[in-house]
Amino acid sequence: MTTTSEPPLQLTAGEQLVRPSTSLGVLSRPKGEVGWKSWLFTVDHKRIGIMYGAAALLFLVVGGIEALLIRLQLAVPGGNVLSEDAYNQVFTMHGVTMVFLVIMPMAAAFANYLLPLQIGARDVAFPRLNAFSLWAFLAGGIFLNTSWFLGGAPDGGWFGYAPNSGLVFSPSHGMDFYALGLQITGIASLVSAINLITTVLNMRAPGMTLFRMPVLTWMLLVVQFLLLFAIPVITVALFLLSFDRLFGANFFNVAAGADPLLWQHLFWIFGHPEVYILILPAFGIMSEVIPVFSRKPIFGYPFMVFSGIAIGFMGWGVWAHHMFTSGIGPVSVAVFSLSTMFIAVPTGVKILNWLATMWGGRLRFTTAMLYSVGAVAMFTIGGLSGVTHAISPADTQQTDTYYIVAHFHYVIFGGSLMGMLSGLYFWWPKAFGYKLNERLGKVGFWVLLVGFNLTFGPMHILGLQGMSRRIHSYAADSGFNLWNAVATAGSFVIAVGVLLFFWNIGLSRRRARGAPPLGPDPWDARALEWMTASPVPTHNFDREITVTRQDEFWHRKWGYDENGKVVRIAPTAEVAHDGSAKGVHLPSPSYWPVVVALGLPFVAYGLIYNLWITGVGALLILGGLYAWVFEPPDDPEDQAHDDHHESDPSGDTGNGADGGGSQDHNGGSADGDGARPLAAAGAPAGPAAESSGNQP
């Protein structure tokens, strides 16, 4: 339906008819669709999403190895696999890695890849900022991990309680790496949050009202708002810590009258929303997977959405339940105890709705479905043990024991990670054009599930027996021997499960060579991303999609006969796009996001070692931003739009100079993206909305 001169190529309404000046030719934009450069300089949300995912899996291996070291150390009483010092570093980095470098980027991977597709958009609102977020996250992650080779990793626990994290108790550079590294990943998250919120609010396809958006989109939107407001809080906390450590400030200096509880408050004001930042994406994924494999729409869609929003709101009012034993006083404890019990309600609503979605459905237990159901079950266990923490007298017993460790692994591993594995199996064909092997996937699921429960189930018992978390070793007569041995055995079963996943990728990839193409919709799914080819072509959709209801795609395939029975009304091939549109105007790749991101770790190293290095970093950032702002809006050689000069969005000549000034640590470059790339991305597909004949 599309040729190079037909409507899809035109941007909808309102472009400025200006061919931007190309006088700044020095800053030409990168070209090319293949090779490592095309990935390094890409601004395509799908490639960025894939790279987020790959990085998260890489860090999963790193964090997993750290976990195995912990379990080896604790396998038998009096273990001596690691020294006390090394043990502190390993458990700290295990936590930091899993939270900030595995779950969060994995959620970002799904958000980047799927958000624009689910709302029927061409790309995100600020494609270059999007690339910047990815590289800044990666820079932060690598920066953190280089601490292993530079005198020792952070050793103050993942929540870095002051004054334990101060110079007196943690004299190595480890905690500096922690504070600055998380600062960098924080910038990445904040920029990405601003970008994705703008995308969802501003770039929905015609008819895609907020309450027609898939639940995943909703949950990701809530998460981005949580990030938007939570990141600055930890930014401040980390600054205070850094200033204490680097410049001798007194924020946590008890001798000067300071109160280290300040850190705890600030950290958990961020930290509790962070918990929902970790889990809500998985909730969204489960809410996509379960309806598809139950062949029913999600039960109680509005309840799903509102409970997600409610969790997002209430998540701000429960932070002090992490501090029940810190002496915050009986009134505070009572208030936060109550609010914590309340937050279980919307979560319960979600669990009920997933079950009700499956109830009476035609269930297909694919690997993705297994992981989703597994995640619901495991999360429920973790949620229930969580409610026991809300009861402050009980919590006083449980605080800092293995019971807590068991609880948050059930929610974060059992809930978040399993949910995301479900998502990986589910959307893998969408991203790569082949399915992961189902047989191996199912075996992997069961291995993982058994290993998971073997590892973390016994920790409930250990905790109630009184085993402290973060303890380096225990005596043979403490009564901890059996369950620790079981947990260690279980952790290796988990490792096998994860390896099976990686093996599955390799195997499926090999088998997919030469196989017939998969088609757009291998699962008979419901949301818009399944309406275009797999793997998704660079331009996403061939035509603009006009949405008339929730689950638009599914309703175009299926209708009801006179008896109310569900019947096929159109073959998928007729409904879905084949990705053949040519010449769609897309944002050009750019060198500068990666350059600016590269500057960040230099600044951080410099703050630790030598301010000259900071200068180099600052120059990279400033130069990068300047070039970013002044790079030509388009690559004139790019044949994709060569014949559409007239319709190119203007490079908006003025915008250039300004955005660059906002090199604010806090992601101030939100306004630094030229109007050009977003204009290109912002114009969904063209004036030719789908002919209504396509709709049942």
Next chain:
Amino acid sequence: MSDVASPETTVSAPAATGHTAAAHPPTTTGLTHNKLAMWLFLGSECLLFGALIATYMFAKSRLPAGELGPNDVFDIPFTSVSSFVLLMSSLTMVLALSALNRGEERNFRVWIVATALLGGTFIAGQVYEFTVFYNLGLGYTTNIFGSAFYTLTGFHGAHVTIGIVMLMSTLVSSVRGRLSPRNAETVELIGLYWHFVDIVWILIFTIIYLFPQ
């Protein structure tokens, strides 16, 4: 919209729908991406400065008796003047934008320069103030009040400085003829940032300086 066949129609149609549609591709909310993003960023900054102000208030309440405190260093008349200067820079900022909207390039430049100068005066005042405080014995590491005070006002000062850099960049664009009423939004966004920095100072001035110590 399937009747839109030629680029001509595509372009002329939206002109009737008002300025948002004319200057930018249509968006779901009718707001431009940049503007939405700027407000999101400012919403986020509320939490940042909130944390810094709260930290300051907490630190001040825990300052041991006998330590060098606010009463020993603050010079309210001086700070009042510099606060007033910053407040007035918000006026010149809106006047600059409104001049640009009317296409009065010359007036625009005058007001932008005025804004940047007022901002610069404020920063100069801050540097002077810091110097005086330091000479009175209040260093960054002296006590928790010193750490918290310099951190809070330093963060604010850094924001003002970034604002000045952005203002100067628009000035350069304008002089080079790269600015026109159709780019007014970029200036508007810088203005938003500038006013935000100003309201943060409104809070700081009252809470940190004027509250009875």
Next chain:
Amino acid sequence: MTQTPSVPTEAAEDVQPADAETEDVAAEHDAEHEHPSDRQYVKVALILGALTALEVATYFESVHHLGDAALYALLVVLMVLKFIYVVAWFMHLKFDSVILRRIFVAGIVLALGVYLVMLTAFRIWGA
């Protein structure tokens, strides 16, 4: 380096074939969004100046017989008024989309909420 504008006005015409249209649009834009006039801006600035003067006046002894509580209340009211004036007029929020207002208010309310609770938990009031 083909189009480096030497004379600004010329260049503007050069690059913008749709200039005539732009002006229409700009005019419409003004009418549509009821931008406050410069006079109104100046008025707001005068109010802000007066409020600041009031605030500063509390620094001098004459007001101190009111007692600390009343002084705090007065200062907070004046501060909030100034805040609202700048946000509503200079930042244009009074005239702008409700979405933007909600985003900003969300930030402020959240910040107020969490930090006031935190400071209350520290029992700093009246300290």
